[in-house]
Amino acid sequence: MPDVLDASPYDALLLLSFGGPEGPDDVVPFLENVTRGRGIPKERLKEVGRHYFLFGGVSPINDQNRALLDALREDFAEHGLDLPVYWGNRNWAPYLTDTLRDMVRDGRRRILVLATSAYASYSGCRQYRENLADALAALESEGLDLPKIDKLRHYFNHPGFVEPMIDGVVRSLAELPQEVRDGAHIAFCTHSIPTAAAAASGPVEEHGDGGAYVREHLDVARLVADAVRERTGVDHPWQLVYQSRSGAPHIPWLEPDICDHLEERHAAGVPAVVMAPIGFVSDHMEVLYDLDTEATAKAEELGLPVRRSATVGADPRFAAAVRDLVLERASSERGQDVAPCALGTLGASHNLCPVGCCPARAPRPAAAGADSPYA
Numbered sequence: 001m002p003d004v005l006d007a008s009p010y011d012a013l014l015l016l017s018f019g020g021p022e023g024p025d026d027v028v029p030f031l032e033n034v035t036r037g038r039g040i041p042k043e044r045l046k047e048v049g050r051h052y053f054l055f056g057g058v059s060p061i062n063d064q065n066r067a068l069l070d071a072l073r074e075d076f077a078e079h080g081l082d083l084p085v086y087w088g089n090r091n092w093a094p095y096l097t098d099t100l101r102d103m104v105r106d107g108r109r110r111i112l113v114l115a116t117s118a119y120a121s122y123s124g125c126r127q128y129r130e131n132l133a134d135a136l137a138a139l140e141s142e143g144l145d146l147p148k149i150d151k152l153r154h155y156f157n158h159p160g161f162v163e164p165m166i167d168g169v170v171r172s173l174a175e176l177p178q179e180v181r182d183g184a185h186i187a188f189c190t191h192s193i194p195t196a197a198a199a200a201s202g203p204v205e206e207h208g209d210g211g212a213y214v215r216e217h218l219d220v221a222r223l224v225a226d227a228v229r230e231r232t233g234v235d236h237p238w239q240l241v242y243q244s245r246s247g248a249p250h251i252p253w254l255e256p257d258i259c260d261h262l263e264e265r266h267a268a269g270v271p272a273v274v275m276a277p278i279g280f281v282s283d284h285m286e287v288l289y290d291l292d293t294e295a296t297a298k299a300e301e302l303g304l305p306v307r308r309s310a311t312v313g314a315d316p317r318f319a320a321a322v323r324d325l326v327l328e329r330a331s332s333e334r335g336q337d338v339a340p341c342a343l344g345t346l347g348a349s350h351n352l353c354p355v356g357c358c359p360a361r362a363p364r365p366a367a368a369g370a371d372s373p374y375a
């Protein structure tokens with residue numbers, strides 16, 4: 001029997017994710033949920049709808065979250081961590097508010113949240129905190145006694161997140177034809193966001209240039225590239241590039257786009273590229289369409305060999321990392337000294353988002369941060 005691990009004061013973990021459609025009829029209402037009040041041009045929405053219909057109207061993200069839930073429950077049980085795990089989404093069923101209501105009815109009073117987003121940014125952090133505030137407000141209006149909610153720190157530099165990505169890049173390099181393998185470049189890919197949102201990402205003292213968003217990605221890219229060099233004995237040049245640009249064309253977003261990057265690398269005589277989607281936790285639609293379909297077609301047109309490396313998904317090392325993060329945060333809440341685990345140069349991210357962290361364009365209440373209106 002394993003020793004019993006202490007998650008107190010927490011009595012539940014909530015996996016909080018984006019959600020995605022599970023059939024053709026879900027696509028339009030899902031996109032309406034995602035884009036309500038976000039100012040996305042109609043043309044872009046039509047185009048994104050087409051991506052989902054190409055895959056039968058089903059996003060892979062829900063099955064991946066089910067697999068992650070299984071991996072977490074299995075890991076917790078194996079290691080004697082008695083903490084129930086729930087799942088709720090921002091944009092599709094199971095909706096966050098419904099899950100949180102179930103949790104309150106089950107008597108959960110101290111809830112720890114794991115968001116399926118590893119980095120700082122409005123979309124990846126504060127927007128989830130706003131969703132939590134909305135859900136709490138809904139439960140309050142139903143007369144329910146509100147639980148206290150904390151959010152786990154960003155885990156981009158946790159070894160359980162980084163190591164599976166290193167394996168993935170090494171594997172993708174090995175899959176390239178031998179004659180182009182050693183000359184291959186690595187394109188570390190993440191979601192483009194408006195440059196203004198990037199500059200304002202993370203705590204206020206980290207604002208400016210690409211903000212915490214770009215700095216965190218660069219730190220992970222460097223870690224992966226260094227480890228790949230050590231493992232393969234070959235120094236593969238790399239660059240951080242972007243994908244899935246949305247919004248109005250006159251608003252600047254982070255560049256270069258992966259497709260332009262492939263063109264530019266090809267013109268420069270680079271013989272092959274590995275696309276490594278370090279910005280994403282699982283192989284959801286952005287990976288399946290924007291990289292595996294669109295960018296791969298671009299590479300084929302150029303005659304440039306490419307491979308796309310694996311995301312972390314439900315890797316048991318990631319499940320173990322979540323257990324580690326839960327125990328770290330629980331100890332810290334109990335007032336014990338903890339040595340948070342983090343690779344790279346930036347150190348472990350904050351436990352509590354400070355005031356002004358990843359600000360919204362229009363301020364709204366956000367839970368689980370220093371500016372939360374909830375206890």
Ligand SMILES: CC1=C(CCC(=O)O)c2cc3nc(cc4[nH]c(cc5[nH]c(cc1n2)c(C)c5CCC(=O)O)c(CCC(=O)O)c4C)C(CCC(=O)O)=C3C
Nearest residue numbers: 018020034038048059061116117123124191193246284285
């Ligand atoms: C930083 C970031 C992540 C990574 C961090 C994280 O994972 O949270 C992410 C993830 C995801 N984004 C997703 C889907 C969409 N994102 C959209 C729109 C947008 N994303 C943005 C940013 C991010 N998004 C932004 C700044 C917008 C513009 C609108 C706005 O300012 O809010 C739109 C609208 C259409 C379009 O404009 O593309 C869709 C459909 C899915 C689900 C995929 C599936 O179904 O498998 C996932 C995991």
Ligand SMILES: [Fe+2]
Nearest residue numbers: 125353357358
């Ligand atoms: Fe934040």
